[in-house]
Amino acid sequence: MASLSGLYSSSPSLKPAKNHSFKALPAQSRDSFSFPHTSKPTNLPLTLSSARSVARDISHADSKKELLKDPDALWKRYLDWFYQQKELGLYLDISRVGFTDEFVAEMEPRFQAAFKAMEDLEKGSIANPDEGRMVGHYWLRNSKLAPKPTLKTLIENTLDSICAFSDDIISGKIKPPSSPEGRFTQILSVGIGGSALGPQFVAEALAPDNPPLKIRFIDNTDPAGIDHQIAQLGPELASTLVVVISKSGGTPETRNGLLEVQKAFREAGLNFAKQGVAITQENSLLDNTARIEGWLARFPMYDWVGGRTSIMSAVGLLPAALQGINVREMLTGAALMDEATRTTSIKNNPAALLAMCWYWASNGVGSKDMVVLPYKDSLLLFSRYLQQLVMESLGKEFDLDGNTVNQGLTVYGNKGSTDQHAYIQQLRDGVHNFFATFIEVLRDRPPGHDWELEPGVTCGDYLFGMLQGTRSALYANGRESISVTIQEVTPTSVGAIIALYERAVGLYASIVNINAYHQPGVEAGKKAAAEVLALQKRVLSVLNEATCKDPVEPLTLEEIADRCHAPEEIEMIYKIIAHMSANDRVLIAEGNCGSPRSIKVYLGECNVDDLYA
Numbered sequence: 055m056a057s058l059s060g061l062y063s064s065s066p067s068l069k070p071a072k073n074h075s076f077k078a079l080p081a082q083s084r085d086s087f088s089f090p091h092t093s094k095p096t097n098l099p100l101t102l103s104s105a106r107s108v109a110r111d112i113s114h115a116d117s118k119k120e121l122l123k124d125p126d127a128l129w130k131r132y133l134d135w136f137y138q139q140k141e142l143g144l145y146l147d148i149s150r151v152g153f154t155d156e157f158v159a160e161m162e163p164r165f166q167a168a169f170k171a172m173e174d175l176e177k178g179s180i181a182n183p184d185e186g187r188m189v190g191h192y193w194l195r196n197s198k199l200a201p202k203p204t205l206k207t208l209i210e211n212t213l214d215s216i217c218a219f220s221d222d223i224i225s226g227k228i229k230p231p232s233s234p235e236g237r238f239t240q241i242l243s244v245g246i247g248g249s250a251l252g253p254q255f256v257a258e259a260l261a262p263d264n265p266p267l268k269i270r271f272i273d274n275t276d277p278a279g280i281d282h283q284i285a286q287l288g289p290e291l292a293s294t295l296v297v298v299i300s301k302s303g304g305t306p307e308t309r310n311g312l313l314e315v316q317k318a319f320r321e322a323g324l325n326f327a328k329q330g331v332a333i334t335q336e337n338s339l340l341d342n343t344a345r346i347e348g349w350l351a352r353f354p355m356y357d358w359v360g361g362r363t364s365i366m367s368a369v370g371l372l373p374a375a376l377q378g379i380n381v382r383e384m385l386t387g388a389a390l391m392d393e394a395t396r397t398t399s400i401k402n403n404p405a406a407l408l409a410m411c412w413y414w415a416s417n418g419v420g421s422k423d424m425v426v427l428p429y430k431d432s433l434l435l436f437s438r439y440l441q442q443l444v445m446e447s448l449g450k451e452f453d454l455d456g457n458t459v460n461q462g463l464t465v466y467g468n469k470g471s472t473d474q475h476a477y478i479q480q481l482r483d484g485v486h487n488f489f490a491t492f493i494e495v496l497r498d499r500p501p502g503h504d505w506e507l508e509p510g511v512t513c514g515d516y517l518f519g520m521l522q523g524t525r526s527a528l529y530a531n532g533r534e535s536i537s538v539t540i541q542e543v544t545p546t547s548v549g550a551i552i553a554l555y556e557r558a559v560g561l562y563a564s565i566v567n568i569n570a571y572h573q574p575g576v577e578a579g580k581k582a583a584a585e586v587l588a589l590q591k592r593v594l595s596v597l598n599e600a601t602c603k604d605p606v607e608p609l610t611l612e613e614i615a616d617r618c619h620a621p622e623e624i625e626m627i628y629k630i631i632a633h634m635s636a637n638d639r640v641l642i643a644e645g646n647c648g649s650p651r652s653i654k655v656y657l658g659e660c661n662v663d664d665l666y667a
C-alpha cells in the first residue's frame with residue numbers, strides 16, 4: 055500500500071502554473087463584471103472586452119504567483135481571512151479565493167444594503183414581492199423573531215406536536231392498525247423538490263445506523279421508481295407511515311405518488327387513512343383530502359416558508375424526528391449560525407464571506423460553477439440539496455428592477471475523495487469554469503473506533519490527505535476554492551451549515567439585486583407539461599372517433615394533428631403516440647414508430663361514450 059508521503063509525491067508541486075486566469079482588481083461597473091474569466095487561447099483575435107478580461111487575469115495571476123512563491127504571504131492571507139464560529143467549531147477558509155482588498159472595499163456598500171434588506175426580511179417585510187409574501191424561515195429556529203405573537207405560538211406548538219407525535223410513533227403508542235409488528239417500522243415520504251431534498255439530505259447525514267423507523271422516498275412521478283419503493287417495503291407496507299409533503303398541496307408528482315401508494319394500500323387490504331400523514335398548507339387540496347379522509351395526522355406548512363428553505367419546518371423536522379434525530383439540536387445549530395450571520399461586518403460574517411467569494415469567483419453573473427465537495431460520505435446529498443437552494447433562488451431572468459439579467463450560480467458535486475477518481479481531472483487541468491467548495495469534517499470516526507491501517511496512518515488520514523492534496527493541486531493550477539470545516543456531522547453542525555448557506559444565498563441575491571424567493575421559471579415547465587397532457591386527451595378523442603367508424607379509419611400523424619386543430623404540434627403528437635404505444639395502451643400504431651412518416655394509428659377499441667362526451 056502506498057504511504058502517505060508516496061501519495062503526495064505524485065501530487066503536483068506548489069509551483070506557479072501557466073495559464074492562470076485569476077482576476078485582478080475588480081472592475082468598477084456592474085457591466086464590467088460580465089466578462090467570464092475563462093482562459094482564452096492567445097492566438098485568437100481579442101475583442102476589447104475580452105482583452106480587458108485577460109489583462110485582469112494576467113495581472114491577478116501575477117499576484118497569485120507571488121503568493122505561491124511566498125508561503126509566508128499565503129499563510130498570512132490564510133490567517134487574515136480565517137473565520138471561526140467558536141461555539142459551533144465551524145471554520146471558513148477563503149484564502150484560496152483571489153479577491154483583493156479593493157474588491158472587498160468596493161463590495162462594502164452592496165453588503166451593507168444586503169444586511170439591511172436581511173434585517174427587514176427577518177422583521178417580516180414582504181421580501182418576496184412577486185408573491186406578496188414574508189420570508190420567515192429564520193423564525194423557525196428562533197420563534198421570538200416572528201413578527202406576530204400568533205406566528206410565534208404557531209411555530210412553538212408545531213414543534214411540540216412534531217416531537218410528541220414522533221415520540222408516540224416510535225414508542226408504539228400510536229400503532230398501525232394491521233401490522234403484526236405492532237408498531238411503525240418504516241416511513242415512506244412522498245414529496246418533491248424542497249419537500250424531498252431536505253429530508254433526504256438530513257436522513258443521509260444524520261440517521262443512525264438502526265433508526266427507529268427507516269425512511270424511503272417517492273420523489274418523482276416515475277411509475278417504475280414508485281413500484282420499486284413499494285416493492286421494497288413488501289409486507290412492511292402494513293407498518294409504514296406514509297408522510298405526504300407538499301407546501302402547495304397540489305404538485306402533480308406528489309399527488310400521483312399519493313394515488314399510487316393509496317392503490318397499493320387498497321390492493322394489500324390496508325386502510326391508508328390510519329397510516330397517512332400530511333404536511334401542507336392549511337386548506338390546500340392535500341390538507342382537505344387528509345381532513346376529509348381522516349388521516350392519522352396533519353402538520354402545517356406556512357405561506358412564509360419557501361419549499362427550498364423548509365427543512366427546519368415540519369417538512370424536515372417530522373421525518374428527522376421519526377428517525378430518532380435530535381431536531382431541537384438541529385434548530386439550535388441553525389439558530390447559532392443565524393446569530394453569527396447577522397453581523398454587519400463582512401469579515402466576521404461567514405455567510406457574507408461566502409457570498410462575497412461567489413461574487414468574486416463568478417463575476418457576480420454566475421460565470422463559474424460552484425463544485426461542492428464534502429469529504430464525508432454522510433454529506434453526499436449536500437450538493438444536491440444546495441442545487442435547489444442556490445439555483446432555484448439565484449437562477450432568475452429579471453432583477454428586482456425588471457432588467458433582464460439571467461442570473462444564477464450552477465452547483466454540482468458529489469463527495470471526496472470519490473470524485474477524485476471521476477471528474478477532478480478536468481477540474482485540475484481542463485476547462486476553467488468553476489470554483490470549488492471543500493466541506494471538511496475533522497472527526498473521522500466516533501471516539502475509540504479508530505485504528506492505524508499502516509504505522510501512524512488511519513483511513514481517515516487518507517481522506518484528509520486527499521482533501522488537502524486536491525485543494526493544493528487545484529490552487530497550484532489557478533483554481534480557486536473555499537473550505538468549510540466542521541468538527542463532526544451532528545444535528546447541530548448540519549443545522550449550522552444549512553443556515554450558513556441559506557443566509558449566503560439571501561445575501562448574494564441582494565447584492566445582485568434579485569428576488570431569491572420566487573421561482574417563476576418552474577411554472578413555465580409545469581404549464582407546458584399540463585398542455586402536453588391536454589393534447590394527449592385530444593389525440594385520444596380524435597383517434598376514438600376514427601376508431602368508431604365502420605370500417606376503422608387509421609390516421610397518419612398529419613391527419614391527427616389536423617383533426618386536433620394543432621398542426622404545429624405534430625412532433626409532440628408523434629411523441630405522445632410513441633410513448634403510449636411503448637406502454638401497451640389502447641392505441642395501435644401500424645408501421646414502425648421509429649419512422650414517424652410511416653405510421654397510422656387507431657385505438658384497440660371504440661369507446662362510444664367518449665364520442666358524445
Ligand SMILES: O=P(O)(O)OC[C@H]1O[C@](O)(CO)[C@@H](O)[C@@H]1O
Pocket residue numbers: 246247248249299300301302303304305308360361362446573576577
Ligand atoms: O411542496 P410543493 O408545493 O409540492 O412544491 C415542491 C417544489 O416545487 C417547486 O415549487 C418547484 O416546482 C419547489 O419550489 C418546491 O420545493
